[in-house]
Amino acid sequence: MLMEKNIHHLHSQRAVEVPGPANQDRPKVLYQAIMTFVPSLRAQTYLIAIIKVFVFSPVANADCVATDRQELQRTLKASLEPAEQDNLEIFMTILDGMKEAVIHYQLHTPQELDELLQARKDSFFARWCSQLQQPARGKYDNTK
């Protein structure tokens, strides 16, 4: 059922339908999660497309999300190598987070998700550096 629905989604969702380099191998964080936890999925482009549908598809209601999640988890579990199945729960939780961000920030494409994340990351580490450096001027800088 999920497979059939997702095939339909594959042809109807802008997020996974957009051709060209902009959305190829994006969102990067998805591929990072795949390589970290379930690397055997990397070669299964059809499953990756289904995952993208799950993450980027519009949400009708919470029950639909839960049902889709269960079906996706079953589909992935059936496709994973036994050694990777222990990582499925953490991988699914990461997908939940991506979907949550897509809904909350009203993102439409994998590129937008990457851009949001990069902006957050850059902002945090820049702020952190800045915070660490500021108090040091008075204590260590004797050039004034």
Added chain:
Amino acid sequence: MNRILKLVGLVQAILESKKRASLPLAPSFSAVASQANPIGQRQAGFLRAHYELLAFWAMGRYRHTLTPDQVWLLVDGFLVDESQKALPSEGFHLQDLCLRLEVFADMIFTDSEL
């Protein structure tokens, strides 16, 4: 709602307290971290490398209790706190970092209930 507001307040307080930390000037995050802690450079690299997955894991883990904006605050506070700790061992993985984040979140939730 009160619980969430307290969480946000506590995370902000943690960030503020870290802001007051006194450390030497350095040109980059890794360098700053390594000066803050002699073994910090590798740790900073580790935390930076896992930032994305940790953030989305947390967003998924707390999707029923916190908004994404609140999760960013939680993760940011956790990373600042984590950077003050000892270097993870060679076998330390993202899963371990997730567990530590859960402990950190539990601590904040518990504190907020006191």
